[in-house]
Amino acid sequence: MTEQVRRVSCIVCPISCQGEVVFENGQIKEVRGFNCPRGKAYAQTEVTAPKRMLTSTVKVKNGTIPLLPVVSKQPLPKGKIMDCAKALREVCITAPVKEGDIVCPNILGLGVDIIASRDLAAAN
Ligand code: SF4
Numbered sequence: 001m002t003e004q005v006r007r008v009s010c011i012v013c014p015i016s017c018q019g020e021v022v023f024e025n026g027q028i029k030e031v032r033g034f035n036c037p038r039g040k041a042y043a044q045t046e047v048t049a050p051k052r053m054l055t056s057t058v059k060v061k062n063g064t065i066p067l068l069p070v071v072s073k074q075p076l077p078k079g080k081i082m083d084c085a086k087a088l089r090e091v092c093i094t095a096p097v098k099e100g101d102i103v104c105p106n107i108l109g110l111g112v113d114i115i116a117s118r119d120l121a122a123a124n
Pocket of ligand 1: 010011012013014015016017034035036037038039040
């Protein structure tokens with residue numbers, strides 16, 4: 001039997017628990033060292049299919065500022081984050097915008113919407 005241990009830092013809350021995922025013959029055998037079930041779930045996802053929230057900005061027409069902060073409604077596959085950020089460079093919306101408005105639905109067909117992080121009033 002081949003056992004491997006991968007250390008994982010939980011980023012779900014500010015406590016930042018350090019835990020370990022133990023593999024045996026390529027399969028997860030044990031997840032240990034986290035203070036709560038959320039950390040255990042995070043570690044399992046992190047070593048199998050890691051995900052991250054995306055925060056960025058998109059261009060705005062007729063807004064009081066030229067860029068609108070946006071965020072993904074759910075975490076996206078970590079390996080697609082740069083592609084999503086690149087896709088958002090092509091997005092331009094028109095003010096006014098309300099916090100939570102969808103500015104890019106189903107980005108890259110990944111099933112996750114990109115939403116406004118704040119209200120943005122129209123300039124006129
Ligand atoms: S394991 Fe739980 S308590 Fe520890 S950082 Fe993650 S969410 Fe916070």
